[in-house]
Amino acid sequence: MRILPKKIDGIKFGLMSPEYIRKFSVLKIITAETYDEDGYPIEGGLMDKRLGVVDPGLRCGTCNSRVGECPGHFGRIELARPVIHVGYAKRIYKVLKSVCRSCGRIKLPDERIERYRQEIKTARKIGKNIDSIIEDLFKEAKTPKKCPHCGGEIFEIKFEKPATYLEDGQRLSPTDVRERLERINDTDSVVMGFDLDVARPEWMILTVLPVPPVTARPSITLESGERSEDDLTHKLVDIIRINQRLEENIEAGAPQLIIEDLWELLQYHVTTYFNNEVAGVPPARHRSGRPLKTLAQRLKGKEGRFRSNLSGKRVNFSARTVISPDPNISINEVGVPEVIARELTVPVVVTPLNIEHMQEIIKKGPYNYPGSNYVERPDGNRISLARVKSLDELLEKVKPGWKVHRHLINGDVVLFNRQPSLHRMSIMAHEIRVLPYKTFRLNLCVCPPYNADFDGDEMNLHAIQGQEARAEARVLMRVQEQILSPRFGGPIIGGIHDHISGAYLFTMNDTKFTKAQAFQLIYSSGIRKSLPDPMIDENDTEYYSGKQLFSLVIPEGLNLSYKAKICRKCDKCLEEDCKYDAYVVIRNGKLLKGVMDEKSFGAFSGELLDRIVKDYSTDDARIFLDSVTKLVINAISRRGFSTGIDDEDLPEEARERIEEILINAYKGVRELIRAFNDKVLEHLPGRSLEETLEMRIMQVLSEARDKTGTIANEYLEKEEKKRRRENSARIMAISGARGSLLNLTQMTACVGQQAVRGERIKRGYAGRTLPHFKVGDIGAEAKGFVKSSYKSGLSPIEFFFHNMGGREGLVDTGVRTSQSGYMQRRLVNALQDLKVEYDNTVRDTRGVIVEFKHGEDGADTSRTDWGNIVDVGKIVRRYADQRGK
Structure with missing residues (x-):
């Protein structure tokens, strides 16, 4: 039979009429029992064979198919009394408020109804959403107190969640509601947004409940031999039992109170069958106390059908393990353990040109690297080489057109990903380098885009299977093509941490290397260029400066000048004559002035790297980064670089000056408080007197901390010169390798004011932050100022305040992460089709x-x-x- 291809024009959702449910169902469910004593499905029960089968030995009673062939068939439960569909409870309320209780017409004059009808007709023609028009109709129609058509009186209707309607204080039963909805004519139904092809207002009240096929709610057999039913089956059992009791009581003429109680219970079970998380309704639970997972829970949320099964996929040909750093591989490469390279494969088509090579790979089999795991015939059948008895017979059969699934080898393109994948550069293409041991190896320059560190992070690798995908990955996704960020137009891949401090020390004016040292460094860094002429010092000794050696990795012809990160922001910039060597000058690819620091090739701010990518090529940028990484890390490893607690030592003179500044700050705070109490404190514009006081105190204390930091930095620099030894902590801070001068200030001089929500700490006991202070004390110490440094140690009270500030940071981080994640998901869903x-x-x-x-x-x-x-x-x-x- 030839099937004509057709284009889907649209998808329409609607309601099922009771007649339609009866028509497509294959049987009426009459008993809550599922299986008999022999484990055979009971006829007329919820596991009846006509609904489909899940047991291997049975055939479907409707289509006579076996398990896996039968799609399943719907049944039905005839409800003893109508119940409200909880999903439409709000819509029913709006409709009830808009129509007359007597005649069922919309409570608006005919000309207004006709106008709304024309608006809806026009909107549908041009593809406009009609929801806002219908909402306007409901708003207008709920206000009249008399029906303009029959003159009937209108009573106020109230809605109590989840599905109760009160009219003038009297409860409306689902039967009453259904009767009213039945009275609405077709014209009014269309105006209220009902598409008559697929929906009528009264169909929102259920009289027949569809029962899903057994395949949608399969039962499982436990190890003990007992059967465990699906949550939906449990819920349907409850519905049938209550429905039968209600039917029996109605037939027996039971009191109205008992019938209403059972009816309400039936409504509860049908409500929780559709949605077990309705506000104001206790969820249905298992005996263990676990809430049942009913229809709505199957669909919505992170673990639901859409996000978990349709949007989220499990993939083959992937690997995951811990990552480790390796500065000796290129930024384009990823180190892959041999055990993974042997497990993952890529298909290679056998051709007359490669058949001999492919036969060699097949001979090696799955256990000898590099070999192959499978051979695929032209008809698509795969042969596992681990199970082949005679390889020689197989080799004779292999012809051009077959495929060999070979192990990963050096140079294969793979995708590398770290979760959470927050931007484009969270998944990039790398070429593999097979290495020993069991972790993925990553060049440190590539950490920033992945937001990766090496404290136990794991990453995913995907082996690309197709030639087209491989070509796309190499051209579009290769690491070197992602150096510039689409967020801010600068490099996101670049030097971090010891790259920066190493380059800074390497290019300082007093860094000198002998000829032997220079040769060793250049060769071990993989640089294949001729060395320039050496320089000669005052003792007539030849040496190479760090700037000369660094110039070997800069592309020829590059001209650039900029202020380095270590710039002191002097009143007048002397540029090339800067005494701090903070002005970088590169002429014709030679570094003449300035030091290399974060501003040169650091991730997020590298001026030099940015210029190489934009003026030369991504290939040149990759070569530059690879060479710089090896050069500076080799240099810093040979030289040694370590920080310790003595890097935060200050002389007595510095400590005295810091103490004096803090005493003056405390004095300033006391004067401000006195001025506030005497009502002579000058108001800040737009601020109350209390706010003015707090802002002024914060300003005084902040200035004090900054001054102590300046003094600490000044003395640390003096100590460097006196001892002729660099202060490693200070070098890391000023070069941008790690930390900041503020961190150094807090370690050496003064931690400063602790803030909660941007203000001084004020919460705690009545009139004071801690019981150690007098009531009403608003001085510096009483409101969270920490005058100690981390090195000197915090007092118990200071430690307590410090923890209050830190706790806010932790909570804020957690809250912001979830909020930004949800915001991004909504934005992605909104923009993904553009x-x-x-x-x-x-x-x-x-x-x-x-x-x-x-x-x-x-x-x-x-x-x-x-x-x-x-x-x-x-x-x-x-x-x-x-x-x-």
Whole structure:
């Protein structure tokens, strides 16, 4: 039979009528029993064979198919009394408030109804959403107190969740509600948003309940031999039992009170069958206390059908293990353990040109690396080499057109990913390097885009199976193509931590290397360039400066000048004559002035790296990063770099000056409090007197901490010069390798004011923060100022305040993570159908234009200068550099 291909024009959702449910169901369920004593499905029960089968030995009673072939068939439960569908409870309430209780017409004049009908008709024609029109109708129709059609009086209707309606204080039964909805004519139904092809208002009240097939709620056999039923089956058993009791009581003429109680219980069971998390309804539970997972819970949420089974997929050809650092591999590479390379495979088509090589790989089999795990015939059948008895026979059969699933080898392109995947660079293409041991190896420069560190992080690797996918990954996703971030237009891949401190020490003016040391460094770093002429010191000894050796990794012809991270921000910049060597000058690829620090090639701020990518190529940028990594890490490893508690030592003179500043700050706070109490404190604009006092105190204490930091830094620098030994903690801070001068200040001089929600600490006991202070004390110490440093140690009270500030940070981090994750998910869902077309417009899947130019300027952020399409200053400086000023 030839099937004609057809295009889906649209999908329509609707309600099922009682007649339709009866028509498509194969039987009426009459008993709550499931299996008999022999474990055979009971006829007329919830596991009846006509509903489908899940046991291997049985055939379906409807289509006579076996397990796996039978899709399952619906049954039905005829409800003794109507019940409200909890999913439509709000819509029923709006409809009841909008229609007359007597005649069932909308409580608006005919001309208003006709106007709404025309609006809906027009909106549907042009593809506009009609929800807002219908909401306007409901708002307008609920206000009249008399029906304009029959003149009937209207009583106020109230809605009590989940599914109770009160009219003038009297409860409306589902039967009453259904009768009213039945009275609504077709015209009014259309105006209220009902599509008559698939829905009528009264169908929102259930009289027949569809029973899903057995395949949708299979039972399982436990180790003990007992059967365990699905949650839906448990719920349906409850519904049938209560329904039978209700039917029996109605037939026996039981008192109305008993019937109403059973009816309400039936409503509860049907409600929790549809949704077991309705507000105000206690959830149905197992005997163990676990809430049942009913229809709504199967669909919604992270573990539901849509997000877990449709959007989320499990994949083959993937591996996961812990990551470790390796500065000796390229940024484009990932070190893969041999055990993983032997397990993951890529298909290679056998051709006349490679058949001999493929036969060699097949001979090695799955246990000898590099070998192969499977051979695939042209018809798609796979042969496992682990189970083949005679390899020689198989080798004779292998012909061009077969596929060999070989082990991963050096140079294969794979995808590497770290979760959470928050941006494009969370999954990038690497070439593998098979290495011993059992962790993935990653170049340190690639940590920032993955937000990876090596404290136990795990990452995922995906072996690409197709040639097209491999080509796309190599061209679009390779690490070197992702150096510039699409978020801010600067490098996101670059030097971190010891790259930065190593480069800073390496390029300082007093860094000198003998010829032997220089040769050793250059060779071990993989640099294959001729060394420049050596320099000669005052003792006529030849040496190479760090700047000379670093120039070997800078591309030839590069001209650049900028302020380094260590810049002191002097009142007048002396540029090339800077006494701190903080102005970088590169001419024709030679580093003449300045030191290399975070501003040069650090992730997020590397000026030099940014210029290499934009003016040369991503290949040059990769070579630069690979060479720099090896060079500076080799250099710093040979030199040694360590920090200890003595890096935070201050001389007595410095400690006295810091103490004096803190005494003056305390004095300033007391004066402010006195001025406040005497009502002479000057108001800040738009602030109350209390707010003014708090802001002034915060200002005084903040200035005090900054001054102590300046003094500490000044003396640490003096000590460096006196001892002729670098202070490692200070080097890390000023070069941008790790930490900041604020961290150093807190370690050496003063921790400073602890803040909660941006204010001084005020919560605690009545009128005071801790019982150790007088009631009403608002001085510096009583409100969370920590005058000690981390090195000197905090007093118990200071420690308590410090923990209050830290606790807020922890809570805030947790809250912000969940909020930003949810926000991103909503944005992704909203924007995932948009794309930039070849005419540069942004359109959705229907071709509707959302923007005439992407971002309204058509700029690709990753190709801009830190977000600016043109940086005129840089162009002028580059031109001046080329002209040699």
